[in-house]
Amino acid sequence: MLNLPPALNDALASEVADLCWCWRLSRRDGLQLGFTQHDAALTLDGLVYQPVGTASLPDAETQAGLAPGSGSLQLAFQDEAISRDDAQQGLWNDARLDLLQTRWQNPIDFAHLQSWWFGEIRMSRRGCEVELVERQHKLEQVIGRVFSRACDASLGDARCGLSVDHPAYALGCDQAFATCRDRFQNTLNFRGFPYLVGNDVLLASPGSEPVRDGGSRGLG
Template identity: 25%
Template sequence: MRAFFNRELESAATFWRVFRRDGVALGFSSHDRDLAFAGLRHRTAPGMVPAAIRMTSDLSEDSASVEGTLSHDSISSDDLAAGLFDNAAIEIGIVDWETLEHHSLYSGVIGRVEDNQRSFSADLLSAKHVLEQDLVPRTSPTCRAVFCGLGCGLSSHRFTQRVELNEVDFDFNQVRFSTITSASYVDGQLRFLSGPQTGLVFGILSANGDWLTLDRPLHDGLIAGTAAELTEGCDHTLGTCSSRFDNAVNFRGEPFLPGNDLLARYGQ
């Protein structure tokens, strides 16, 4: 393997690759011309550089961040706002722009992205961030299980259907599907199967007639006829679990457990 920075003058540049969840792969380099290696063309983007990379040999989280200008056609503020880069896999490394020998320094996923219209910054999360998740369940009045997930016991196929988009309202961030009972999908999920936001999962905040309000911005390239997959929602209360889904036996919550304010609470 090539040893970098072992001499006074180096022909080295930074490269980074972004693998979006919709299958799009993008490559960039800090060099002043495009570099093609490892099956991907890395376009010149000298304004976008790794700001800091920290790697450890223990189980603590490795961290990195990337800052840059939104000057490249491959990354736009609309795409960032639409969530096309959310949880995208990323790889950062160094490449010899003469011999194209390269070495990866960091790999992870894109976390929080901040955009102020002139520049953007992104926090990167390594695989170690999974180790920091708290796996000990906490008591709660609502169900902690993911609807149709582990612990719920219901089948997602029973509450999921494939539909086609009828209309989009970009002003109110709403979509309309005329063949559904909209109220059943509040707190549910929408996943587009084609179009500019393929594979992204949207949360459904509310329903108004045939219209569904989503929790993230819609891409302006979205058109009627786009295939989508709708999954019904659950408000995770015991009443809904029992009356609507007849699934109280799998309820993962403690709705009748006294809270911390028991002694200070007024009598009923």
């Protein structure tokens, strides 16, 4: 249950409320930025929250239990506070967003309502769209590598090594070894295990085949 300061409870109960939304962005390097829907800057707990100009109100929802909630946030590159270079260099990766509510007439009283973390960041000409995820999202992330026949690199990244100027780049990649070999001629950087045996071989039982020469089977 969310416990609100008495002043906020009174404001919610009144016919005319002086409430507004605020949200705080916190990077892993310690940088914090504050934004508010109010038409003037507010100071909450020592941080100045600027009127909306480089951000829009987050569109996100939470889920019950361990299911992670998700949403999105639109950011515009309008000043040095949120720059394209910082986003491309990964400085906003896994940043935290805290949603707050306060009384603009007396911002000493505020409530922390929800937190999200930055997921995928999709760049555009004038800004970026940020995927917002709850902390439960970490439970779905794979730790270490998974041994599979498919490649686990992303097309064009450092592990793949393929240049975006490659004539077949626009065709995309389905992570298959044959595609890497025939379309991109990039098998030296293939990050899968194309000759990994399947469950059919691992679970095979003795058969009636006449040949018993000790050779491998099922690897074709």
